[in-house]
Amino acid sequence: MKSKIPNPKTNPALKLADAQCQKAVQLLNKQKYHEAFEILDAILKRQPEHRLAKRSKPVALFHMGQQHEAAKLFHQLHEQDHEDLVILKHCGIAYTAIGAFDLAIRFLSRYVKSNPNDFDAWTSLSAAAGKSQKYVESMMYATKALSLEPTNPVAYNNLGATLLGVNKLEEGEQAFETALVLDKNNVDALSNLATLAQQRGDDEAAVVLFNNLLANLDPNTTFAKEVLYRSSFSHLSTGRLREGWRRYDYGFLPTDLASRTPKRHFQLPQWRGEPLDDKRLLIWAEQGLGDELWLFGLMNEALEHCQNVVMECEPRLVSLMSRSFPKVKVRATNLNPMMAKGSQDFDVHIPVGSLLGLFRNNIEDLQKFKPYLQVDADLVSDFSERLSPFKGKKLLGLCWRSGMLSANRNTHYLSIDELTPLLGLEDCVFVNLQYGDCEEELRRVEQQLGISIVRWDDVDLKNDQESVAAIISCLDAVVSAGTAVAQMAIAVGQKTILFGLKDWVYLGQTNYPWANDVRSFPPDFGKPLTSIVPKIVDEIKFI
Template sequence: MSRTQDDLLSAALRHHRAGDLDAADALYRRILQADPSRHAARHLLGVLAHQRGRPGEAESLIAEAIRVNGTVAEYHGNLGLALAALGRNAEAEASQRRALALRADYPEAHHNLGLVLVALGRHGEAIGHFADAYRLRPGFAPAIRALASALHSEGRLADAAEAYAEALRLDARNPVLLNDFGLVLRDLNRDGDAARCFEAALALNPDFAEACDNLGALRAAQGRMDEAVACHRAALARRWDSAAAWNNLGIALNALGRGGDAIAAWRQAVVLEPVQAEAWSNLGNGLRDRNRFDDAIACHRRALRVVPGQPAANNNLGHALQGRGRHRNAARWFRRALALDPAYAEALSNLGLAVQQEGCAAHAEGLYDRALALQPGLALARFDRALLRLERGDLAGGWADYDWRFAAGQVGAMRPPPPLPEWCGDDLAGKRLLVRGEQGVGDTILFASLIPEAVRRAAAVVVEVDRRMVPLFARSFPMATVRGPADDAAGCDLQAPIGSLARWFRATLADFPARAAWLIPDPALVERWRCRLAALGPGLRIGIGWRSQVMTEERRTAYTALGAWEPLFALPSLHVVNLQYGDCAAELAEAEARFGRPIHRWDDLDLKDDFDGTAALIANLDLVLSPAMSVGELAGALGVPVWRVGRHDWTQLGTGVRPWFPTQRLYQPGADEALGDVPARMARALAAMAHGDPRNFG
């Protein structure tokens, strides 16, 4: 190269380093115009093209320089950068390795090779090259940052934390580093330190939406959901189009019981980022929780398009199909999840329920056992196993797992327990026991049969139930103190949810007492209703209910429409009395018009909230016909004959009856019979018995 060209190259480099790319570009081209073989100028012109965001042009120029002189390590290293920018990572890896073959102590090549390996998903290999880059050039900040990130990706949390600490020593006021260090500390369960990192990042950059969002996710993990929501909303105020923040906001809102708002947030997340599988899954789970199973299924299928090999996405689709009652199809997806992750305890548990619904109880219990061997605290598996064991008559095993119903979320909302130890079956002599109502009204009535045993064992018993039930329970259990929900523990020593008493008082079928009733109606109201019903004239007085007030897709198959009871209305000398609570006026009017028979009801009786009045009415009936609903349980607890229509369930405890209710008879569909066919069979039985003693109905 002539002296003039040397001077031109030096001048071009000065412009290049000063950021005057136009001047540098002109000089590089002038050199090449004079002598196209000048590989140094061609290489630097390629570097300049890369800096200007033209990687294709850069690749062409640097490759030509290498064809002239392939012995310069920097040429291969910079070619690798251009190839990586073009997404040609395998070729980029080869270029960086050629650079290192020419010069093993080339820190930039080690660093850039590490970046390519990360892009190829080979974080473990990348770690060594980042470490070499930093070893060769102490203080090389990009290398130590990349090393820290790769260590985090590989789960080497302690090493990652050490690397981030070193990176922050070099660049203490870097908000991105602080945010990333906070993520590592969070994963190390150092929540306080993680929060301080996120807060410090925000102090340096108040517009840093990601740090704000990460702080919200940390607060959510700590159970501080209101703070989490505030953080996620603050992140969105900084960057409204952050799909991650919308997704995390949905998670926090859902945890606060604001499912509708959560669904809206997840919808926004998938609109902004349609390939965000986690948001699709969360949206699907939220819709499933609201019994919108078809919509949930569609969401989970969208998630699977993005991550077909993710076990959770396969499990979630199965769970949504299970809610739709498509158990066999659901089982296929649970098995796919398990093929991807054989140790996926939740999928094993869900598969257990699916095969149980298909009639394979023994196989189901084995699946629950396998799930619990992997994850002993999996509450839903314990609860489902409890019901399976109780259904087949294994009371000891069933009641032990039944206590997991709260953690499994299967008993609805319940007040937090008072600050008292839970009674675990030990001696109650001299102790005051608080018995807390739980679940729905029907379950509370069923388990109320256990209260007399508690009273006999404890020095005193306080029973806390729904306020609507207090008068009825106070009359029925005068030996106990009955009250509505209260904030104080009333001087008690121990507490127990009412359903948990069964573990200690109903360990075997022999423990069920031979008493027909345990609830006592108001005598004055009984007499009032006796007169009212007598005014209907001679004939049997039959009370009827046909559905639960809480109707989900899963529960719907356990109930019939009122129209299925047509054979009952064809019977003569029968007075049908409505016991269906809730809004059913249209159904009653339609049935009366269709069947030409009145269904008796009284405007001054609130069947939903007036338990004393409803109990007094039922006490005057000859028979109650009911599916699984509270008026049927109330009738059984009053000792009134009840014919219960429905399928086999766990409350039968492995028998052909329900041991809780001596006056209750079960009418269940046979092998070739639909549930809607059963009322006709009940009507035939009623017709055959109508002229006999009403006591035969029990």
């Protein structure tokens, strides 16, 4: 026996729900999302399977800023009907908004196969690919969108953002300016032009452009707060530290890879520097390993304000941090959502990067840094013995690139082949600190120069940070790009020779300002990074 489908003509409750749902849809079209949501939510409490209300509620939630909940509901609808193309598109857009870019690309790619002329879908696909730094794919999707609507400013802005990602600044600028010719008030293009100025190193111009844009935005919107975060780097680069850190605190709102991570949400308040009395403070790690090593250098200053501190850090650093901060409860980062409920061992919390806004508001404050990592004495003894055959030579650690590579990041690194003038110095022995797969590079240079670069098969340079710290402690200096290795060297108090392009962390200073025993070598403006190699050679000669 077949179940009967309710007929609105004979079912007054369904007829009323249909009428109310149509009103809610009209409100959605008028961008009155909260009013629409109230109606849709009420309908679904009475009629949980009302099809149009179920499909419309996540649309309202999405535009109310509740993208995670919207994505969850859209995915539930997708599970009920895998062939529903409208829901496929909504899933893709929602996943882009919450930073689940791989999922977004998967859903939108399926959608455009059936709807190849949907401009919005192609622009969303390009944005998802670009934000996940898949620039080849992003360029392809942006070009397709532009072919569909060659006079749409959104298409040019999307193309420009992709060009910016691969460091094609002039082409990106042309795309943004075209978008503004088509729509002089396009806020995305205006924001991207400010970012472009920032990327060019013209931070004063970027500050002006960002502030002009912000003056015309509602400060309560998520977009305005994201612009504040993106503008923080130019403020910091020009020495406007207090304002820069204030804006930097909005960095968890964006979803792209340039944002602050992880996105943790606590019901307990964030510490803003107020007296804590007997309250318990959680200081939690963010960003990558190098950022943690850099930022936990502020821990001793935090301990002056609170004696009851819990630190969460990378699992690879737990033993090092425990030894270095014996009065602190140190544990591995816990991303369990239940941690946010507050029934834990802390009363207030702060992401470690936000300590900068409390303790580093003037350049003079940077002089407060002191090396803080206490290295395992037994490991130091072990590696000292291993390195004893090279006594009388300068022992130099070497790391030439990060484990994360991209078009922009690669501009900060030199290849090991470009560093051969260093490696060939007769009074030096180099110890490999480069983590990841680099054996082929090492062997090639060794054969070319007739040298041996010291390394040990039983040391995992990526995961065994205790050994990395001990090795660095046994050296005369470390030569490194801006990587976790450089930050480890600084944290243990080792002389560090730092190379790479100058960026916002220089805070407008000539030399890297965060520690005294660092000599930094950025190239002069317009010069290639290889131009600094002779300067590094000269620096090594004076060690």
